[in-house]
Amino acid sequence: MGKQKIQNMEEFAEFSGISRPTLSKYFNDPDSVRPKTRDKIERSLAKCNYQPNIFAINQNRKLTKNVGIVVPYLADPFFAEMARGIETFVIAAGYRPILLSSHGDPELEKDNLASLRAIKPAGVLMAPLGRSSDRAAIEAFCADVPTVCFDANIEGVGAAFVGHNNVQAMELMVEYLVRSGEPPTFFEMRNPPNPNANKRRMAYIDTMEALGHTPHVIQAEGEGWKIEEIGFHEGRKALIDGAFATKTVFCSNDRLAIGFLAAAYELGLRVGLGADCALRVAGHDNHPFSSFTCPTLTTVSQDYAAITARCVEMLVELIEGQQQQNTRATILIDGKLTMRASA
Amino acid sequence: MGKQKIQNMEEFAEFSGISRPTLSKYFNDPDSVRPKTRDKIERSLAKCNYQPNIFAINQNRKLTKNVGIVVPYLADPFFAEMARGIETFVIAAGYRPILLSSHGDPELEKDNLASLRAIKPAGVLMAPLGRSSDRAAIEAFCADVPTVCFDANIEGVGAAFVGHNNVQAMELMVEYLVRSGEPPTFFEMRNPPNPNANKRRMAYIDTMEALGHTPHVIQAEGEGWKIEEIGFHEGRKALIDGAFATKTVFCSNDRLAIGFLAAAYELGLRVGLGADCALRVAGHDNHPFSSFTCPTLTTVSQDYAAITARCVEMLVELIEGQQQQNTRATILIDGKLTMRASA
DNA sequence: TATTTAATTTTACGCGCGTAAAGTTTTGCT
DNA sequence: AGCAAAACTTTACGCGCGTAAAATTAAATA
Numbered sequence: 001m002g003k004q005k006i007q008n009m010e011e012f013a014e015f016s017g018i019s020r021p022t023l024s025k026y027f028n029d030p031d032s033v034r035p036k037t038r039d040k041i042e043r044s045l046a047k048c049n050y051q052p053n054i055f056a057i058n059q060n061r062k063l064t065k066n067v068g069i070v071v072p073y074l075a076d077p078f079f080a081e082m083a084r085g086i087e088t089f090v091i092a093a094g095y096r097p098i099l100l101s102s103h104g105d106p107e108l109e110k111d112n113l114a115s116l117r118a119i120k121p122a123g124v125l126m127a128p129l130g131r132s133s134d135r136a137a138i139e140a141f142c143a144d145v146p147t148v149c150f151d152a153n154i155e156g157v158g159a160a161f162v163g164h165n166n167v168q169a170m171e172l173m174v175e176y177l178v179r180s181g182e183p184p185t186f187f188e189m190r191n192p193p194n195p196n197a198n199k200r201r202m203a204y205i206d207t208m209e210a211l212g213h214t215p216h217v218i219q220a221e222g223e224g225w226k227i228e229e230i231g232f233h234e235g236r237k238a239l240i241d242g243a244f245a246t247k248t249v250f251c252s253n254d255r256l257a258i259g260f261l262a263a264a265y266e267l268g269l270r271v272g273l274g275a276d277c278a279l280r281v282a283g284h285d286n287h288p289f290s291s292f293t294c295p296t297l298t299t300v301s302q303d304y305a306a307i308t309a310r311c312v313e314m315l316v317e318l319i320e321g322q323q324q325q326n327t328r329a330t331i332l333i334d335g336k337l338t339m340r341a342s343a
Numbered sequence: 344m345g346k347q348k349i350q351n352m353e354e355f356a357e358f359s360g361i362s363r364p365t366l367s368k369y370f371n372d373p374d375s376v377r378p379k380t381r382d383k384i385e386r387s388l389a390k391c392n393y394q395p396n397i398f399a400i401n402q403n404r405k406l407t408k409n410v411g412i413v414v415p416y417l418a419d420p421f422f423a424e425m426a427r428g429i430e431t432f433v434i435a436a437g438y439r440p441i442l443l444s445s446h447g448d449p450e451l452e453k454d455n456l457a458s459l460r461a462i463k464p465a466g467v468l469m470a471p472l473g474r475s476s477d478r479a480a481i482e483a484f485c486a487d488v489p490t491v492c493f494d495a496n497i498e499g500v501g502a503a504f505v506g507h508n509n510v511q512a513m514e515l516m517v518e519y520l521v522r523s524g525e526p527p528t529f530f531e532m533r534n535p536p537n538p539n540a541n542k543r544r545m546a547y548i549d550t551m552e553a554l555g556h557t558p559h560v561i562q563a564e565g566e567g568w569k570i571e572e573i574g575f576h577e578g579r580k581a582l583i584d585g586a587f588a589t590k591t592v593f594c595s596n597d598r599l600a601i602g603f604l605a606a607a608y609e610l611g612l613r614v615g616l617g618a619d620c621a622l623r624v625a626g627h628d629n630h631p632f633s634s635f636t637c638p639t640l641t642t643v644s645q646d647y648a649a650i651t652a653r654c655v656e657m658l659v660e661l662i663e664g665q666q667q668q669n670t671r672a673t674i675l676i677d678g679k680l681t682m683r684a685s686a
Numbered sequence: 687t688a689t690t691t692a693a694t695t696t697t698a699c700g701c702g703c704g705t706a707a708a709g710t711t712t713t714g715c716t
Numbered sequence: 717a718g719c720a721a722a723a724c725t726t727t728a729c730g731c732g733c734g735t736a737a738a739a740t741t742a743a744a745t746a
Contacts, residue, residue, distance in 0.1 A: 007732090008731085008732055008733080009732070009733065010732080010733090018694085018695095019694065019695045019696075020695095020733085021694080021695075021696085021734085021735075021736095022693085022694060022695075024733065024734060024735080025694095027733095028734085033693080033694090034692090034693060034694085034742090034743085036742095037693085037694080051461065052732080052733075053402065053731085053732050053733070054461050054462060055398045055399075055401040055402035055462075055463075055731095055732080055733095056398075056402050056701095056731075056732035056733040056734085057732085057733065057734080058398040058733095059396065059398035059399050059402060059701060059702065059703090059732085059733075059734090060700085060701055060702095060732085060733050060734040060735080061733090061734065062734095074417070074423050074426065074427065075420055075423040075424050075427055075631065076420075076423075077418055077419075077420055077423070080417050080418040080419075080420070080423050081418050083417065084417065084418055084444070084446055087444075087446075088446075096458070098441070099442050099443075099444075100442075101427070101430075101442075103427055103430075103431075115439070118394060118397045119397060119398075120398075228632070228634070228635045229634075232635065258632075258635050259635055261635075261637065262634075262635045262636070262637055262639065265637035265638065266637075266638070266639075266684075288418065289571070289601070289632060291571070291572075291605075292571045292575065292601050292602055292604075292605045293605070293637070294604065294605055294608035294609075294636070294637035295608065295609070296605065296609075341609075350702090351701085351702050351703080352702070352703065353702080353703090361724090361725095362724065362725045362726075363703085363725095364704085364705075364706095364724085364725075364726085365723085365724060365725075367703065367704060367705080368724095370703095371704085376723080376724090377712085377713085377722085377723060377724085379712095380723080380724080395702080395703075396701085396702050396703070398701095398702080398703095399701075399702035399703040399704085399731095400702085400703060400704080401703095402702085402703075402704090402731060402732065402733090403702085403703050403704040403705080403730085403731055403732095404703090404704065405704095
């Protein structure tokens with residue numbers, strides 16, 4: 001490989017026979033130069049391994065091509081999956097994803113925003129922690145950098161929100177459970193870290209009442225993101241106490257359901273649809289592991305692909321769109337019933 | 344908040360009454376200036392919200408404070424958990440973690456290394472994809488930037504390796520299974536993405552032979568990182584075919600075991616230690632979800648905390664240590680038997 | 687072919703900070 | 717108090733690139 005060592009754009013200008021300002025234009029947007037010169041540049045580029053210094057670029061441009069992705073808890077496969085989708089779309093859109101997890105800690109969430117500020121991102125995609133988030137800090141951040149929120153909607157925060165349609169999804173599942181058996185009891189955390197939980201409870205109650213049934217809600221104690229553990233211990237307790245009004249349990253999310261199923265198993269309760277089953281259990285989210293629970297978990301799936309695609313789209317519009325809209329868009333993506341063995 | 348707006352170090356020098364070169368020294372290493380001036384700087388810092396421009400810093404320093412973390416598959420909670428630990432230690436060591444996932448794709452792994460190169464990292468912590476990795480590309484990268492590998496050891500690649508002691512761990516589990524019941528059959532993927540699998544098979548065979556038992560290995564077909572799915576389908580097939588030589592199955596890793604347990608459940612096979620159980624199943628890794636399988640999974644746990652701590656330690660030594668050692672260190676951390684209900 | 691328009695080159699400055707060199711002040715030590 | 721060492725200030729240059737302005741060249745239009 002006789003590839004020359006070219007250190008900077010000056011040298012590459014000499015090497016390629018194109019002036020430096022034109023090269024600068026090219027690297028910023030290859031389509032902004034004449035096709036002929038573009039060809040010439042790219043042919044030269046193939047002959048050496050020059051690559052513009054990203055620090056020098058970012059220092060001098062007011063706006064970088066960085067896009068921050070902030071997630072509340074990356075060790076949760078749900079968010080890992082979301083992050084994966086978002087990363088892919090961000091790269092496809094020509095930006096550079098920077099993935100940060102808050103690991104469930106509001107302080108770290110603030111730190112993450114601070115360190116994002118330092119890299120002057122073109123925009124940020126953020127799933128806030130929710131209840132424990134420092135709202136003021138996030139608002140201040142969103143005022144400075146274009147931010148699209150996903151997963152958890154903090155009313156009024158961010159330029160847009162793209163998320164799951166909890167109301168539609170809850171209706172879907174409650175109606176299915178009622179139709180195929182008896183009305184469900186709702187099982188959730190009393191203090192859920194994620195704000196979707198509240199929307200789900202309310203949608204559950206509304207749907208149940210609309211269908212002429214009495215809603216029953218069992219609330220698990222416990223704080224934080226060890227949700228399976230809470231589902232297990234509190235679900236176990238509730239089962240032993242006979243706290244469930246019906247034998248059909250609709251868990252607020254799949255992680256809770258995973259813990260709950262483990263508890264039911266330990267107590268020797270057969271879960272499923274058959275006549276020989278003591279319980280029916282449904283979840284919500286279509287968590288990556290919900291296909292491998294025992295029994296496999298009937299759930300409402302969030303449309304990962306649509307949500308991730310849409311929120312990247314929104315952000316790109318926000319960044320590249322000339323006219324700035326003042327209205328905060330809220331986009332809700334419908335869920336789908338995913339029927340498996342547990343209900 | 345009458346905080347002044349200070350744009351650069353020049354202005355902050357005037358504001359704080361400290362010369363710019365000294366400030367530069369301070370920001371590079373707060374301990375390199377006299378305590379008195381350090382106090383003075385920090386008191387001024389509290390009075391405004393100046394923060395050095397990270398791009399300008401990185402452009403001019405030969406070495407940044409960036410530390411890359413490359414993981415083969417972030418949607419795997421095992422790696423998510425590893426990444427979480429590593430991030431924390433990297434921050435504690437005064438560096439800036441940049442987390443990248445290869446999402447199971449060797450091309451993306453190469454891309455990740457390329458984009459890491461662009462940010463001139465002080466060092467990189469890398470868990471290679473393994474079998475599918477482009478060895479030459481990784482070697483070339485390691486030759487240029489200090490790299491400590493973890494999880495998957497590619498012999499000779501990287502300045503050091505920190506990982507799990509597969510041999511010790513396998514001995515531990517095989518001995519336990521033999522002692523507490525019958526000798527296990529080993530269940531693994533024929534073409535595992537991760538190189539640990541081969542070490543585990545060999546250790547299984549060695550230990551079985553040392554104990555005077557005949558090793559039995561069942562190999563699941565299938566490629567890629569959908570390991571639970573492979574464990575489920577291939578495990579199901581093997582169970583139906585009566586392929587297991589014994590009723591004790593030791594799975595090469597917990598994800599495989601999670602799928603296998605789901606298959607056993609579906610087939611109505613009771614898993615556990617009791618006389619009423621048709622199978623005993625053990626895993627390997629102490630995957631975050633192994634506490635919530637049905638039944639809960641007996642496994643050999645990797646010492647997450649020790650591995651993550653140790654590999655960050657190694658990298659920091661490598662970066663900051665004056666004398667460069669030419670010997671490639673290989674550090675293996677012992678596993679622990681984690682007994683639960685499945686075996 | 688002449689003319690308008692668009693693209694490129696030349697020249698030059700600035701971004702914010704690292705860092706070297708020489709001079710000055712402060713500190714620690716006897 | 718005197719002195720050497722350490723820390724600091726002043727001055728000055730460089731990093732690699734963005735970008736503005738004026739001059740030049742190429743392309744598109746008539």
